[in-house]
Amino acid sequence: MGWDVVGHQWAADMLRRDLAQARVRHAYLFTGPAGVGKRTLAAELARALLCQQPDPPCGQCRHCQLAARGSHPDLLTVEPVVSGRSVRAAKIKVEAVRQVIYDLTLKPIEANRRVARLLNFHTANAESMNAFLKTLEEPPGQAVILLTAQRADDLLPTIVSRCEVVALRPLPLDTVRAALITRWGAPAERADLLAHLAQGRLGWAVRAQADEARLLARAQRLDDLSALLAGSRLARFAYAERLAREGSIDRIQETLDLWQGYWRDVLLAAAGAAAPFANPDRQETIQQIAQQVTVETARRVIVGLQQTADRLERNANTRLTLEICLLDWPRISNGGQ
Numbered sequence: 001m002g003w004d005v006v007g008h009q010w011a012a013d014m015l016r017r018d019l020a021q022a023r024v025r026h027a028y029l030f031t032g033p034a035g036v037g038k039r040t041l042a043a044e045l046a047r048a049l050l051c052q053q054p055d056p057p058c059g060q061c062r063h064c065q066l067a068a069r070g071s072h073p074d075l076l077t078v079e080p081v082v083s084g085r086s087v088r089a090a091k092i093k094v095e096a097v098r099q100v101i102y103d104l105t106l107k108p109i110e111a112n113r114r115v116a117r118l119l120n121f122h123t124a125n126a127e128s129m130n131a132f133l134k135t136l137e138e139p140p141g142q143a144v145i146l147l148t149a150q151r152a153d154d155l156l157p158t159i160v161s162r163c164e165v166v167a168l169r170p171l172p173l174d175t176v177r178a179a180l181i182t183r184w185g186a187p188a189e190r191a192d193l194l195a196h197l198a199q200g201r202l203g204w205a206v207r208a209q210a211d212e213a214r215l216l217a218r219a220q221r222l223d224d225l226s227a228l229l230a231g232s233r234l235a236r237f238a239y240a241e242r243l244a245r246e247g248s249i250d251r252i253q254e255t256l257d258l259w260q261g262y263w264r265d266v267l268l269a270a271a272g273a274a275a276p277f278a279n280p281d282r283q284e285t286i287q288q289i290a291q292q293v294t295v296e297t298a299r300r301v302i303v304g305l306q307q308t309a310d311r312l313e314r315n316a317n318t319r320l321t322l323e324i325c326l327l328d329w330p331r332i333s334n335g336g337q
Contacts, residue, residue, distance in 0.1 A: 003044045006179045006202055007171040008037055015045050019056065025164040027136055027145040031152050032168035035201035038148040042117055046075055049144055050111045063111055073109040076100050076116040080123040092124040094131055101135050104143045113142045121147045122154035129156045136162040170200020184209050196280050221255050222282060225262060229332040240322035252318065253309055260305045266290050267298035292332050304328050
């Protein structure tokens with residue numbers, strides 16, 4: 001069956017060689033942006049490590065089938081737990097880390113080894129990371145540990161130094177577009193838009209392809225942005241209040257992320273840069289806005305949006321924080337339309 005991975009061929013080949021030459025490392029750290037493919041590649045490596053066939057993963061044996069469902073008794077998984085009002089604030093609990101440390105000391109139940117996946121390990125606090133460090137320093141002989149994190153810098157240096165780091169980069173636009181068309185049945189025009197919006201993160205593009213509401217919400221938020229640029233102070237106050245009241249923190253953060261990407265396009269246009277836009281379907285409006293603002297103004301808005309996101313992560317007053325952000329935007333008579 002082979003490795004079910006789109007792109008990142010160099011990484012899959014490296015891991016396949018490690019398996020074939022019986023020089024599997026005791027720990028691998030997969031890094032890269034959210035949605036770039038870390039979880040998928042770690043899952044494929046876990047299947048291959050548990051598979052008993054000569055050229056793993058075969059995809060057909062009991063081990064592969066159980067691993068694919070996440071129910072293999074020798075596959076241990078630790079993920080962040082949501083507590084509070086934001087998925088982004090999810091954390092890996094130290095109790096879960098201590099449990100997997102103990103489980104790794106036990107002999108495999110069905111396979112030849114035990115495999116532990118600690119996903120989004122950058123969400124673990126210092127206590128959790130320090131608790132796991134001893135296991136990385138002196139790993140059980142029949143265990144392989146797979147970590148994922150957005151950036152190696154988000155982990156303790158002592159943890160990173162004990163792992164084989166596999167740094168995944170965003171995929172080329174054409175690779176994402178082709179995969180959406182051939183594997184997920186997206187129409188060509190939709191695949192082209194999603195490939196631009198994904199910025200090399202195939203996982204994000206696949207989720208958006210399966211969720212029409214996500215694209216409709218995006219279109220509405222960008223329409224809102226144009227309206228706010230032309231809106232009065234009173235209109236901006238009203239919008240901040242409505243967004244704070246109706247949206248969850250995660251939805252608000254998604255809106256801020258979207259707006260940041262849009263304003264980066266404005267910045268590129270204002271600077272006359274030749275780089276492609278992240279929002280190609282809004283190119284005409286972006287160009288119109290860019291003609292009415294300076295590069296410095298666009299940069300200031302981007303910084304303000306990032307600061308707003310950071311303050312909300314620290315539980316600042318939502319409505320007040322959004323008001324401050326929106327009031328700092330320039331006023332453009334027609335909102336770029």
